[in-house]
Amino acid sequence: MQSQYSAMEERTTRVQDLTTLFAKPIPQNSKEAESPFTDSFGEQTSQMRYNNRLLPVLVLFALTLTLRAQVPSTPPEVENESIVGIHKEPYHATLVPYKDRSEALAADRKASSWARSLNGPWKFHWAPRPEERLVDFYKPGFNVNSWRDIPVPSNMEVEGYGTPIYTNFTYPFKKDWPRVTGEPPREFTTYTERDAVGSYRRDFDVPANWNGRRIFVTFDGVDSAFFLWVNGKQVGYSVNSRNPAEFDLTSYVTPGAKNLIAVEVYRFSAGSYMEDQDMWRLSGIFRNVTLWSAPQVHVRDFSLTTDLDPSYRVEFSVSPRRFITTLLRRSRHDVCS
Structure with a gap:
């Protein structure tokens, strides 16, 4: 019964790892801080400026994935x-318990x-x-x-x-x-x-x-x-x-x-x-x-089985009042009808 939530924690962990990766500090005053990209004027663009622009996008992306991870698809x-x-x-069979004879007869x-x-x-x-x-x-x-x-x-x-x-x-x-x-x-x-x-x-x-x-x-x-x-x-x-x-x-x-x-x-x-x-x-x-x-012990189901005559016909009649009265005689507590 818990299958619809089984992948949630795993996906959330992956998103957290992604967020941590892009949140690492950027080295300063080193070649690692230099960007491999150049603008149209041939000037180097600092990695700091690049990451300052990219980081909000990555954070928004990570938050979106986190929200999606928290809502599993169709179970x-x-x-x-x-x-x-x-x-x-x-x-x-359709059954409703009644407290006493008068309730049962009222049906x-x-x-x-x-x-x-x-x-x-x-x-x-x-x-x-x-x-x-x-x-x-x-x-x-x-x-x-x-x-x-x-x-x-x-x-x-x-x-x-x-x-x-x-x-x-x-x-x-x-x-x-x-x-x-x-x-x-x-x-x-x-x-x-x-x-x-x-x-x-x-x-x-x-x-x-x-x-x-x-x-x-x-x-x-x-x-x-x-x-x-x-x-x-x-x-x-x-x-x-x-x-x-x-x-x-x-x-x-x-x-x-x-x-x-x-x-x-x-x-x-x-x-x-x-x-x-x-x-x-x-x-x-x-x-x-x-x-x-x-009650803990109660009539849970009942059925009516009849035999057919040689012509495959059957005739019968059912009296609800007689049926209820019979049940009442067998039980002094509750009756279902």
């Missing part, structure tokens, strides 16, 4: 077709005592290219007070960040599978908006009575790929924008206190080659984000 996970997630929970997922919506305003920063993103934004000490708010769920482009792109079967970026950051034709929007990055942050509270339980966060839809941090620690990564991405935050959060969540969203990824339909290409956290809690 390798984003363009790796074999990675669809890191530390994501396995897919399962209002948003009203569950064990769920909290993280929808609403998030602090937001947009960068047109990966190398222009703010790599340290997820750290608790990073100041985002000057950032604007963006509503979640929403699309970045609809909110004024970047350009909405409509295309049918033509890829909106340079076709170079599984890479998405190559240089496309100049007329492409992605020539300047080369895999734009949206950085999201917000604080959230975890109820004190969730202590001792498992705590999860579910992103119902994020386009196209994203990294997740909680309280300054990297939790995981996800691609596959049209399916939920779920992470176990139990070891990252503090119940009864304020916590910090940060999400770094990439507009395109290796998954964009599969998610290529006749549609508007929009990105961001575009579906609900839910924080929820379950």
